[in-house]
Amino acid sequence: MVGGMIRWDLNKLIDQIRSVCEVEESGCWIWRHNRAYPEIMIKRQRQSVARWLLEVTTGETGSVARHSCDRPSCCNPQHLLWGSQADNVEDAFRRGRRHHRKTYIPRQRKIETFARGEAHGQAKLSVNKVRAIRARHTQGESIYRLAKEYNVTKRTIQQIVRRVTWTHV
Numbered sequence: 001m002v003g004g005m006i007r008w009d010l011n012k013l014i015d016q017i018r019s020v021c022e023v024e025e026s027g028c029w030i031w032r033h034n035r036a037y038p039e040i041m042i043k044r045q046r047q048s049v050a051r052w053l054l055e056v057t058t059g060e061t062g063s064v065a066r067h068s069c070d071r072p073s074c075c076n077p078q079h080l081l082w083g084s085q086a087d088n089v090e091d092a093f094r095r096g097r098r099h100h101r102k103t104y105i106p107r108q109r110k111i112e113t114f115a116r117g118e119a120h121g122q123a124k125l126s127v128n129k130v131r132a133i134r135a136r137h138t139q140g141e142s143i144y145r146l147a148k149e150y151n152v153t154k155r156t157i158q159q160i161v162r163r164v165t166w167t168h169v
Helices: 013-019 049-058 085-094 127-138 143-150 154-161
Strands: 021-023 029-031 039-042 045-048 064-067 080-083 102-105 110-113
Touching (some): 039 049, 049 064, 049 080, 127 143, 127 154, 143 154
């Protein structure tokens, strides 16, 4: 160590990484420094420890370094594998770290979120209110008056009426 910094030797990288980690019974090598996703400086560039270890141990490169143990601070090369961003998101969903999925619908060219309507955490309206808004607008009620009454913006009412939002109702 030089002045509090570790000089990384690319030939001994795995041993050096392990020396700055706490090895747990589960086999995880937990990075001691307070970083969720550990990084090191190699050739004057910040590198993800997980990506670097995978490149060194497998001789391959990939788009995303995934953790089979679901611990971002783990540096054990046996717990790391290559995958795509979609694989990573699917892992998060399956392991309960993400509660809604976004899926791309090519025909409509938009993102549909499964946490929608009243289930969405920031929803101000209910299904019944949305139906009432649409019915009243069809009968000639102004967007401005509806927005005032329901305490939302005119844009919100416009999107409801045009079925941009609340499409499931």
